[in-house]
Amino acid sequence: MEYQTPNPHLVEDFPFDFSEGAFERIRQLLRESRNFDIGSYKDKYMKRRISIRVRATRAPSAEAYSELLAGNEREIDALLKGLTIHVSQFFRNRSTFDKIRDEVLPLLVARLQGEGRTEMTLWSAGCSSGEEPYSLAIILNDSFAEELQGLKVSLLATDINEGILNTAREGAYVPERLQEALPEIVARHFRPHGGKFHLAPDIRTMVEFRRGDLFDHASYCESDLILCRNVLIYFERQEQERILKGLAASLRPGGILVLGKAETLVGDIRRRFTTLCPVERIYMKN
Numbered sequence: 001m002e003y004q005t006p007n008p009h010l011v012e013d014f015p016f017d018f019s020e021g022a023f024e025r026i027r028q029l030l031r032e033s034r035n036f037d038i039g040s041y042k043d044k045y046m047k048r049r050i051s052i053r054v055r056a057t058r059a060p061s062a063e064a065y066s067e068l069l070a071g072n073e074r075e076i077d078a079l080l081k082g083l084t085i086h087v088s089q090f091f092r093n094r095s096t097f098d099k100i101r102d103e104v105l106p107l108l109v110a111r112l113q114g115e116g117r118t119e120m121t122l123w124s125a126g127c128s129s130g131e132e133p134y135s136l137a138i139i140l141n142d143s144f145a146e147e148l149q150g151l152k153v154s155l156l157a158t159d160i161n162e163g164i165l166n167t168a169r170e171g172a173y174v175p176e177r178l179q180e181a182l183p184e185i186v187a188r189h190f191r192p193h194g195g196k197f198h199l200a201p202d203i204r205t206m207v208e209f210r211r212g213d214l215f216d217h218a219s220y221c222e223s224d225l226i227l228c229r230n231v232l233i234y235f236e237r238q239e240q241e242r243i244l245k246g247l248a249a250s251l252r253p254g255g256i257l258v259l260g261k262a263e264t265l266v267g268d269i270r271r272r273f274t275t276l277c278p279v280e281r282i283y284m285k286n
Contacts, residue, residue, distance in 0.1 A: 018047050022062035026050060026079075029069050033076055036160065037215075038083065045234050046083065053079050077163065084161040088131040088230075090138075090173075090181040093261060096229075096280045101139045104256050104282060108224055109147050111254055119152045123223040125214060125247070126231035127157035130168025130207065131177055134199060136227070137206040138189055156221050158212030165209045171199035215239070217246040224252055229281075230260035241267040248272050251285040258282050 023043075030036045038046045050062075057075065059065035069075055091097045112120055124133035137155055140148065159165050178186055178197055190197040212219040214231070226247055232240045247257060248269055257273065259265075259281040265273060273283040 018050075018062045022066045023047065023050075025066040026062075026069060029066070029076065030080065030083075033073075034080055036080060036083075041083075041234050041239075042236055049083050050079065053082055081161060081163055084159070084164065088128045089177050089179060090131045091135050091185075092131065092180055092229075093280075094180050096258065096261070096282075097135055097139065099277055099280045099282060100136070100225075100258065101143055104225065104258075104276070105139070105144060108254075108256065109144070109151065112151065112224070118150065119154070120225075121154045121156065121221060121223045122225045123221050123227070123250075124155075124157040125212070125226060125228040127159050127165075127168065127209070129164050129173075129177075130157060130171065130209065131173070132227060132229065133157035133168075133207045133209075134171070134203060135181075137203050138185060140206070141203060142185075142188075153206075155207045156223075157207050157209050158219070158221075159209075160211065160213050162211050165211060168207075168209050169204070171204045172196040173199070214243050214246070217249070220246055220250040222252060223250055223255060225256045225258070226251060227258045229258060230262070232263045233260065237266060241269060244269045248285060253285060255285045256282060257285065 023046075027038050030038060050065075053075070054062055054065040057065060057068060059068055069079065108120065112118075122133075122136060124136065127133050133155055140153060140155070157168065159168075173190075174196055178190070186197065189200045189203055191200070192198075214228075228243070228247060232243060235243065244265060244267070251257060256276070261279075261281055263281060265283060272286055274286055276282045276284050
C-alpha cells in the first residue's frame with residue numbers, strides 16, 4: 001500500500017475513531033521499538049496526535065496506520081516526535097520569567113550564600129527544543145553576572161525525545177519562537193541567518209541537554225530550581241502525582257518548583273510545598 005508524503009499544513013483538531021485494537025497495537029510498537037509508553041498520557045491527547053500522522057500518511061484507517069508503522073522506522077520516529085514535541089517560545093508567559101529574575105533567583109542566591117554553598121543546579125524538565133532553558137541562561141547572563149563570579153551554576157535541560165534535543169543543541173529558531181523576547185535581547189544574543197535566528201555560543205554552552213524520562217526517577221537531578229511547565233497537563237492525575245513526587249524528592253530543602261499556568265500541585269504532595277506565587281504557579285519545598 002502506498003502512502004503519500006505528510007502534509008505539514010494539516011490541522012490538529014479533527015475527529016478520528018480508534019479501535020482499541022489499533023490503539024493498543026500502536027502503543028505496543030512504540031514501547032518495543034523506542035521504549036516509549038503512551039499509557040501514562042491522556043488517551044484523548046494521544047489519539048489526537050496519532051490521528052495527525054494517520055491523516056498525514058493518507059492511511060485509510062487507524063488499523064492500516066498501525067500496519068504501516070510496524071514496518072517503517074522513519075514513521076515511528078515521526079510519530080514519536082509528534083507525540084512528544086510541545087511548541088514553546090523564548091520567555092513564554094514573560095511574567096513568569098520576570099518573577100524568576102526579580103524574586104526567585106535572588107532568593108535562591110541569597111540562601112546559597114547564607115549556607116556557604118558555591119554551586120547551584122537549575123533543571124528544565126520537558127525542555128522540548130530548548131527555548132525555556134536558554135531563556136533562563138539569558139537571564140543568568142544578563143542579570144546575575146556578579147553573582148556568577150563566585151557561584152558555579154549547572155543548567156540542565158531534559159526531554160524524552162533525542163531528536164528534539166539535537167534541535168535544541170543547534171540553537172536556531174524561526175522568528176515566531178522569539179515573539180515574547182524583548183527586542184534588545186534578540187539583538188544582543190541572536191544572529192539572523194537563513195531565515196532563522198541563531199543563538200550566541202556563549203549562551204548555548206551554558207545549557208547541558210540530556211535525554212530524560214519523567215517516569216524514570218533515576219534520571220532525575222538534585223536541583224535548587226526545577227521548571228516543569230506545560231508538561232503535567234498531558235498526563236492523567238495519577239501520573240501527575242507520580243511525577244510531582246519525583247520532582248519534590250529531587251529538590252533540595254528550600255528549592256523552587258515552577259509549573260505551567262494551567263497546572264497546579266495535586267494530592268498529598270501539596271503538603272511538601274509553600275506557595276510563593278499562585279498566579280505564576282511557583283512553589284518552595286518545605
